[in-house]
Every structure is written in C-alpha cells, then in structure tokens.
Amino acid sequence: MNSNLIASSATSDKIQARELTASEIEEIEHEKTLYPDKQAVGLEALKIVQKHQGWVSDESLLAISRYLDIPVSELEGVATFFNLVFRRPVGKHVMLFCDSVSCWIMGCENIRAHISQKLGIDYGETTADGEFTLLPVPCLGDCDRAPVMMVDENQHRNLTAEKVDAIIQQYRNNEPGEQGS
Amino acid sequence: MDKPLTKNIDMSRPPLEIAQYQAAGGYESIRKIAAGLAPADVLQQVKDSGLKGRGGAGFPTGLKWSFVPMGDNAPREKYLVVNADEMEPGTFKDRLLMEGDPHLLIEGMIIAAYTIQASKAYIFLRGEYIRAEHALKKAIAEARAEGLLGSNILNTGYSLEIVLHTSAGRYICGEETALLNALEGKRANPRAKPPFPQVSGLWGKPTIVNNVETLCNLPGIISHGVTWYQGLGKGVDHGTKLFGVSGRVRSPGCWELPFGTTIREVIEEHAGGMQDGYQLKAFLPGGGSTDFLLPEHLDLALDYDVIGKAGSRLATGTMILLDDRTCPVGMVGNLMRFFSHESCGFCTPCRDGLPWIEQIFVDLEEGRGSEKDIGILEDHLGYLGPGRTFCALAPGAMAPLGSALRHFRQEFEDHLSSKGCPYTRH
Ligand SMILES: Cc1cc2nc3c(=O)[nH]c(=O)nc-3n(C[C@H](O)[C@H](O)[C@H](O)COP(=O)(O)O)c2cc1C
Ligand code: SF4
Ligand code: FES
Numbered sequence: 001m002n003s004n005l006i007a008s009s010a011t012s013d014k015i016q017a018r019e020l021t022a023s024e025i026e027e028i029e030h031e032k033t034l035y036p037d038k039q040a041v042g043l044e045a046l047k048i049v050q051k052h053q054g055w056v057s058d059e060s061l062l063a064i065s066r067y068l069d070i071p072v073s074e075l076e077g078v079a080t081f082f083n084l085v086f087r088r089p090v091g092k093h094v095m096l097f098c099d100s101v102s103c104w105i106m107g108c109e110n111i112r113a114h115i116s117q118k119l120g121i122d123y124g125e126t127t128a129d130g131e132f133t134l135l136p137v138p139c140l141g142d143c144d145r146a147p148v149m150m151v152d153e154n155q156h157r158n159l160t161a162e163k164v165d166a167i168i169q170q171y172r173n174n175e176p177g178e179q180g181s
Numbered sequence: 182m183d184k185p186l187t188k189n190i191d192m193s194r195p196p197l198e199i200a201q202y203q204a205a206g207g208y209e210s211i212r213k214i215a216a217g218l219a220p221a222d223v224l225q226q227v228k229d230s231g232l233k234g235r236g237g238a239g240f241p242t243g244l245k246w247s248f249v250p251m252g253d254n255a256p257r258e259k260y261l262v263v264n265a266d267e268m269e270p271g272t273f274k275d276r277l278l279m280e281g282d283p284h285l286l287i288e289g290m291i292i293a294a295y296t297i298q299a300s301k302a303y304i305f306l307r308g309e310y311i312r313a314e315h316a317l318k319k320a321i322a323e324a325r326a327e328g329l330l331g332s333n334i335l336n337t338g339y340s341l342e343i344v345l346h347t348s349a350g351r352y353i354c355g356e357e358t359a360l361l362n363a364l365e366g367k368r369a370n371p372r373a374k375p376p377f378p379q380v381s382g383l384w385g386k387p388t389i390v391n392n393v394e395t396l397c398n399l400p401g402i403i404s405h406g407v408t409w410y411q412g413l414g415k416g417v418d419h420g421t422k423l424f425g426v427s428g429r430v431r432s433p434g435c436w437e438l439p440f441g442t443t444i445r446e447v448i449e450e451h452a453g454g455m456q457d458g459y460q461l462k463a464f465l466p467g468g469g470s471t472d473f474l475l476p477e478h479l480d481l482a483l484d485y486d487v488i489g490k491a492g493s494r495l496a497t498g499t500m501i502l503l504d505d506r507t508c509p510v511g512m513v514g515n516l517m518r519f520f521s522h523e524s525c526g527f528c529t530p531c532r533d534g535l536p537w538i539e540q541i542f543v544d545l546e547e548g549r550g551s552e553k554d555i556g557i558l559e560d561h562l563g564y565l566g567p568g569r570t571f572c573a574l575a576p577g578a579m580a581p582l583g584s585a586l587r588h589f590r591q592e593f594e595d596h597l598s599s600k601g602c603p604y605t606r607h
Binding site: 046144 | 267268269270271272273275276307308309310311312344347348349350351352363364365366367368369384425426427428429433434435469499501502503504507511512515516519522523
C-alpha cells in the first residue's frame, strides 16, 4: 500500500547507524521481557523507533539491527511488509483515509478529492509545509459512520467537506482533540 | 431479551471499571472455576454449548480446543492468541466489544487459557484501534491488581499473563497462521497446515487462535450454564451474535441479536430501512469476502447453515448494503483493489491474478473494457477458487466477484456499451 514510502535500500555502506535514544532503548528492553525471541522484538523495535522519530530511516534500521543483532535484510523484509511501518519521512500529521467498501458506497471519493484539492497532495504525498501526509487505509471498523478517516490517533466519522475543512484547521491550530476518540 | 455480549456497553460513557464490572456479575465464571471446575469440565461445557467461532469460518470452539495436547506430557508452554485484527472490509463488531467492555474479553481469555492450560496469552490488536488499546491496557492492569491475572489466580494454582500486541498493519495478519508469523516478528505469510496451530503454533508450541467475539461468549456460558445459553437463540445456532448494517440505511449500526433473527428484521427494524430515494439492490451478508444475496433472501434466518444454503456465508455478520443508485461493478472493483493490495504475494494465482482483476475493473470504469475482459474475470473464479491457493484470502475475494458476475451481468455489459460507468456518483 505504501510502496512509495519505502526507501530503496538500507544496505548502503555509506549509511551509519545512529545512536538509539535512552527512551527507545528502555522501551525495546521492556519488549524483550514480553517475547521469548529477538526477531519478535525486532518488529516491536521498528514500531518504537517510528513512534519517537515519526518514521524508520536507514540510520534507525541499522541501529536496531546492531542493537538486537538481527540482519538488516531481515529487518528490512519485515519493515517493508507492513503497511504501518513508514520507511520515508511523513508529515507532522498522518491522515489515514479509509477507502474501503462501505465508505466508498457512502461517497468517500468526493471527500478524498476535496482533501487532495485543499491540501494539494495525492495519496502517499506530504504537504509542502510538512504538516500533513495523506495515505489510504483499509476499513477502519467504523463503517456505520462512513466516511471515516484517522488523523494521528483520532478517528473522524461521518465526514463531509465542511467537517474536513474544520478538522484541517483544528490541526493547523494545534488543537487535535481527545486522544483515541 | 438477554444480551450477554453488550449488556455493559454504553458508548456515551467510558467502559465499566473492574469494581462496577464485578458488581454487574463480571468474573463470576472465574470464581466458579476457582471453586472447582477442572479444565476438562470447562471444555465439556463449551462443547455442549455449541459455540462456533465468530472470526468468519464458524468452526466449533470446543472441538478446536480439544486438539490441544493436555496432561503431564504436554509441552509446558502453550499459548492463547486473540485475533483482534478486524480488517475485513465492512466489519465493525470487535471494535465495539473491546472499546465498550474490555473486561468481558479478558474474562473470556482467562476461561479459554485456563481450559487449554496456556502459560501466556497475546492479544493481536489492529494498530489503528487506539481507543481499544487504551481500554484493554487499563482493564488488564485492573484485573492484575485484583488477582485475576498473574500468578496463582484466586488460589487455583493456575497463572496467566496477557500481552497486548499491536499490529503493524496488513489484512493477511488476520489469517491465523499468518498472524502467528507476525507475532513472531516475521513477514506475515500464512503457514502450511498441518501441523495445525493447536499442536504446533506460536514459537512451535500448542496455540489456540480465537476471535474477540468468540471469547466474549465464554463468560456467559460458564457463569449461567449451557441451558441458559442455548435458550438465547431463536434459530438453529446457539447464543447471540453481533449483526451490523452499513450502507444507505436510515440508522446504520451494530446490534446484539439472537441467531435465527431474519435479515429483514435487522435491516428494516434495527437499521431503520433504506434512506428515502434508495432501494435495496443486494447485500454482502458477512463482510467483503462473502457472496451477494438479493432482496428475495430478506426473510432468511441468520444461521450459519441457512445462509450457507442460500449460497453465501454468515461470516462476520456485518452486512454491506448495495442500493439501486450505486454501481455494483464499482463496488466490486473497490473490493478487488483491496484484496489485490492486501495479497501477501506468497502464491502465484493470488499475487498475479488479483492485480490483473483490479486492472480490468479500472478499464471497465474508464471505458476500455471488452467482452474478453469479462471472460478473463470468469476464468479467475476457477484459478483463485477454494483449494487453488495457499490460504482463504483469494477464494474470499472470488465470492463477491463470482456472485456479482451472476447477478449483475447486465451491469457489466452496460460498462462496455456505455464505454464507462453508466451510474453518476452522488
Ligand atoms: C485473509 C483472512 C483474514 C482474516 N481476518 C480475520 C480477522 O481479522 N479476525 C478474525 O477473528 N479472524 C480472521 N480470519 C479468520 C482466522 O483465520 C481464524 O479462522 C479465526 O481467527 C479463528 O477464530 P474463531 O475460531 O474464534 O472464529 C481471517 C482469515 C483470512 C483467510
Ligand atoms: S492466497 Fe494470496 S494471501 Fe493467501 S497465501 Fe496465497 S498470495 Fe498470500
Ligand atoms: S469501510 Fe470505511 S470504516 Fe469500514
């Protein structure tokens, strides 16, 4: 789905592993207590790094590989498999727009066109000011309140063009609302 | 009418905390177990209840559990895994259960884990389900503080830890063996069966994978007994089920209803019927991987076999309605794009066939389709049908496609003659 968010290769010799931060290391160490095997911790580490850095750079990938002693190719294979591991930088806010069947029936394509026009971006792109990245996502499990999108950790339902305008303004004003709502 | 799955759910307030949950009869099943129910006793009750898996396939839960090796010679480590990946298009039931009453799932997990004597339980939760994640984290901590999780639960000598895992996102992770690979931190390709997970699953240990809603049925069965449970349904299958409706109805939503309820009652009474100016043309009865049914099927009872005999599947029980102003070809095209993007790429017919199908739908939409293309779609029904691919994703994709080609042949033809979609989007 996010193939255009995947960097070409992480194995270049020129790329240096960065230092993992203290909080990243602390969280990775915690995951080690939950899974009996380092490969499972590898996927968790990718998610942890993304949570802190917004995405998984080649430098981060190398850092995890070194820290957990997992081959880079193996980590890269996993990182590119999953939709929610970003291998390219994303904007400050990530919009996950549901393009699945119930939302489609309820006219999500018009809303999506409105967002693209308003922000000047297509799927997989980030606004010039680095504020928003727009990505398609399969059914968000709120089909009875379609059309639906998620911005960062918040779900927005029964979308209309006016509602979308208000949401965008809200994030531009740094007022994201209640977490996980 | 008893609603054991949703009785505590009121989405206008936060879910019940453990004290309120227990005051409402919660965790009674665990106290019953502690008072002297052996794993074999619990297994027998679950078998007798007739509970079938709510993840899609409808496999009898007790039978599934009975394949797990038990006794002194069984491996010391065994796992219970909750399938909370919910990514089937048009499906929105497990989200409600987890956000609305997380303790019910945890209670169900303790019952299942105890029955198979699992040493650890993982919840494989869809990454986007942030609110469910917060609710479950809080509930797990509360249950732990209350001695319902951790070591020597209520002096039974049985110990259990629950780990909440959030998925990094891919529909195929919902397939139970692919899910195990994802939990192990690998690419989520399905595994060959046998060996079945019940014998060799997570990290090679005996593992049971159950759907969220399946597990939420267990507290009622153990607390109130098999007779009570079987009295809930009004059809062939036992208990209640979450049924949902999305599409152009007056009040879309999700309701707990007994098996045997008619489709008409769900759509017309609970969902309020079609919106003004729209008529029901067809519907997928149980999510994106099921065959279309028609208005003539509205009086069928929602039971696994009844829907099966009508040529479709009850599956997740969340219906997607197609109205007369929405293009059936466009709807199926949307589903085909989903399946094509989510194919894990492991086997050739699915990896190559689905993108081809997706492209044909784009061509039909943009007026480049030909009679030959419709023939190619029909050929794929065979290439990607049951038994031809490594997992059920591809046959699932063929269900809406094959039934659409049967029921909406004219609409496909219309896309050829009008050189594009004859419907105007609204
Ligand atoms: C492609 C695919 C996706 C699936 N997704 C899910 C899912 O999200 N949730 C689920 O419970 N079952 C899903 N299933 C079904 C599971 O493989 C499995 O049958 C189910 O989790 C078993 O639980 P149950 O016996 O409690 O129904 C999926 C199956 C396939 C083939
Ligand atoms: S049928 Fe499709 S999803 Fe299933 S294993 Fe084959 S390629 Fe993967
Ligand atoms: S189809 Fe969009 S939320 Fe389900």
